[in-house]
Amino acid sequence: MRGKFITFEGIDGSGKSTQLRLIAGDLRVRGFDVLTTLQPGGTPLGRRLREAFLETEENVHPMAELLLFAADRAQHVNFLIKPALAAGRIVISDRYSDATAAYQGAGRGFDEKIIDQVIELATDGLKPDLTVFFDIPIEKAILRTNSRTDDETIKNRMDRETTEFYDRVRKAYLKIAEKEPPRFRVIDANGSIEEVHAKVSEIVNNFLEKD
Numbered sequence: 001m002r003g004k005f006i007t008f009e010g011i012d013g014s015g016k017s018t019q020l021r022l023i024a025g026d027l028r029v030r031g032f033d034v035l036t037t038l039q040p041g042g043t044p045l046g047r048r049l050r051e052a053f054l055e056t057e058e059n060v061h062p063m064a065e066l067l068l069f070a071a072d073r074a075q076h077v078n079f080l081i082k083p084a085l086a087a088g089r090i091v092i093s094d095r096y097s098d099a100t101a102a103y104q105g106a107g108r109g110f111d112e113k114i115i116d117q118v119i120e121l122a123t124d125g126l127k128p129d130l131t132v133f134f135d136i137p138i139e140k141a142i143l144r145t146n147s148r149t150d151d152e153t154i155k156n157r158m159d160r161e162t163t164e165f166y167d168r169v170r171k172a173y174l175k176i177a178e179k180e181p182p183r184f185r186v187i188d189a190n191g192s193i194e195e196v197h198a199k200v201s202e203i204v205n206n207f208l209e210k211d
């Protein structure tokens, strides 16, 4: 049986990766075979790409950025996500193609048609079965990322954008939520880690119980 593909989306500091670790831990305890991953950087090539175009001071052209995210995604989909789904695993990815629609579409201003085509090419049409968007006021997300103590967290170019940029990105995510209600779920990520975890658990458990 094909596995399930779940993605977590949100602006940096919304708590996605914290919640991803928690829910994956719960599901593993319950016996589910879970693969957790991220974009960009879910494969060795993806990690090198991430370093090259995100963790750099170099000025990266928006088109180069769009195509490099797509390259990361093609590698990730074909060598990691699809084989894991074929093996019946639950794949949970910290960001996927909705991030391109939000960041490169609304954030950078690429035309929706171009964005859709690039996503289609990179993913070969693979869509998540469930997406959870962690909605949080921009100012709060920025405070959280600034107070990160995690040594592994390297500031990347996307972390240095303006409040207006993140506002456009957030609104783009909310627009997707309006267009795709069964797949795309919005949760208020403003509460404590435990409060948000309870909301994530409810959504994910309901989704998994459906089949």
Ligand code: ADP
Pocket: 010, 011, 012, 013, 014, 015, 016, 017, 018, 019, 144, 145, 147, 148, 149, 189, 190, 191, 192, 193, 194, 196
């Ligand atoms: P993201 O993956 O969306 O960038 P993280 O999960 O890395 O966000 O969280 C960003 C920072 O905020 C981390 O230092 C994390 O420990 C902290 N954090 C996450 N969720 C909460 C929360 N609900 N309340 C307070 N701090 C949080």
